[in-house]
Amino acid sequence: MTYEEVIFYVVAAVTVIGGLGVVLSRNIVHSALFLILSLLAVAGVFVLLAAEFLAIVQVLIYGGAVTILILFAMMLTRVRDLPTQVDGPQKPVAFLVAGAFLGTSILAVTSTTWPGQTDKIHVISFQELGNVLFRNWAIPFEVASLVLMVALIGAIILARAEEGE
Amino acid sequence: MIPLNNFLVLSTILFSLGMYGVLARRSAVMILMSVELMLQAVSINFIAFAVYLSPEQFTGLIFAIFVITVAAAEVGLALAIILRLYRNKATANVDEADTMKW
Numbered sequence: 064m065t066y067e068e069v070i071f072y073v074v075a076a077v078t079v080i081g082g083l084g085v086v087l088s089r090n091i092v093h094s095a096l097f098l099i100l101s102l103l104a105v106a107g108v109f110v111l112l113a114a115e116f117l118a119i120v121q122v123l124i125y126g127g128a129v130t131i132l133i134l135f136a137m138m139l140t141r142v143r144d145l146p147t148q149v150d151g152p153q154k155p156v157a158f159l160v161a162g163a164f165l166g167t168s169i170l171a172v173t174s175t176t177w178p179g180q181t182d183k184i185h186v187i188s189f190q191e192l193g194n195v196l197f198r199n200w201a202i203p204f205e206v207a208s209l210v211l212m213v214a215l216i217g218a219i220i221l222a223r224a225e226e227g228e
Numbered sequence: 229m230i231p232l233n234n235f236l237v238l239s240t241i242l243f244s245l246g247m248y249g250v251l252a253r254r255s256a257v258m259i260l261m262s263v264e265l266m267l268q269a270v271s272i273n274f275i276a277f278a279v280y281l282s283p284e285q286f287t288g289l290i291f292a293i294f295v296i297t298v299a300a301a302e303v304g305l306a307l308a309i310i311l312r313l314y315r316n317k318a319t320a321n322v323d324e325a326d327t328m329k330w
Contacts, residue, residue, distance in 0.1 A: 065229075067229070067230055068230055068234075071230045071234060075234070075238045078238065078242060079238070079241055079242070079245070082241070082242050082245040082246070082265050083245060085245070085249060085258075085261050085262065085265060086245050086246070086248050086249035086252070086253070086262060086265075091255060091257060091258060094258060094261055095261065098261050098264065098265070101242075101265065101268070102264075102268065105242075105268045105271070105272065108235070108238065108272055109271075109272075109275060111230065112235070112272075112275050112276060112279050113279060114275050114279065114289060114292075117271075117275060117289065117292055117293070117296075120293070120296055121296070124296055124300055125264070125268075125296070125299075128300065128303075129264065129299070129300065129303050132303050132304065132307050133257060133260060133261060133264075133303065133307075135307065136257050136260070136306075136307045136310050136311070136320075137257050139311055139314065140256075140257065140310055140311065140313075140314040140319075140320040149253065149254060149255065149258070150252045150253060150254065151252060151253070151254045151323060153251060153252065154252045156251070157247075157248050157251030157252035158248060158252070160247065160248075160251060161244045161245070161247045161248035161251065162244070164243075164244050164247060165240060165241065165244035168240040168243075168244070169237055169240055172233060172236045172237060172240060173233055173237070177232060177280070177281060178281075179281055179282075180232060180280055180281060181280060181281075181283055182229065183229070184229065184279055184280075184283075185279075185283040187279075187283075187286055187289060191286075192286070192289065195286065195290065196290060196293070200290050203290075203294065207294055207297045207298070210297070210298065210301050211297060211300065211301050213301075214301035214302070214304050214305050215301075215304065217305055217308070218304045218305050218307065218308035219308075221305070221308035221309060221311070221312050222307070222308040222311045222312065224315075
């Protein structure tokens with residue numbers, strides 16, 4: 064086992080432990096903290112895939128903005144007495160469905176041979192990425208910024224207190 | 229060199245965890261967090277395929293950037309909707325938002 068693989072298994076284990084914490088923890092704040100752990104570990108996975116830019120964006124946007132927003136949502140919608148039942152009555156069915164999905168997907172993934180697989184990871188430089196993003200994908204990029212603006216305006220209008228509230 | 233399958237299996241596990249969370253949880257905020265886990269799994273998949281199968285084009289990498297953008301917009305909007313739900317029903321529990329249930 065090379066050192067690369069050792070690092071991968073460590074990072075993957077942290078990711079999965081974080082994910083388990085998110086879905087199994089009974090305390091909603093603990094869930095959010097596990098989510099941060101998992102998201103940072105995913106940034107590590109991106110580094111192993113030689114996608115440094117994505118790793119940086121991951122830490123900035125997920126590790127920073129998204130988790131803060133989720134913690135805000137928790138703070139603003141706090142119910143006085145914590146609900147004793149955090150999972151609905153559909154929990155066993157959910158477990159079955161997710162387990163079945165996991166089993167079939169892993170079976171499908173491991174029994175497929177992917178064509179044209181490279182045997183050396185080519186590090187994609189920031190310059191290359193920027194070139195492709197702003198030349199070949201310029202219109203989707205602009206549409207993405209429009210989506211962000213529309214979401215922002217929509218969020219403000221939705222969350223604004225109406226008169227008499 | 230880590231085999232491609234390792235990344236795919238990791239992303240499958242993460243996606244299943246998110247799926248379980250979405251189906252089992254009652255709080256809207258918890259469902260939102262589980263959706264984030266699923267989006268992470270999708271990003272890992274996109275990037276792994278881009279790096280291993282088409283390193284010259286890396287379209288998957290571009291897609292992962294868009295996934296992150298849309299996820300940011302989604303979290304903002306979801307927060308606004310949860311706030312509105314909380315203001316109308318005094319709860320963030322999705323089971324109680326059943327006005328349109330037939």
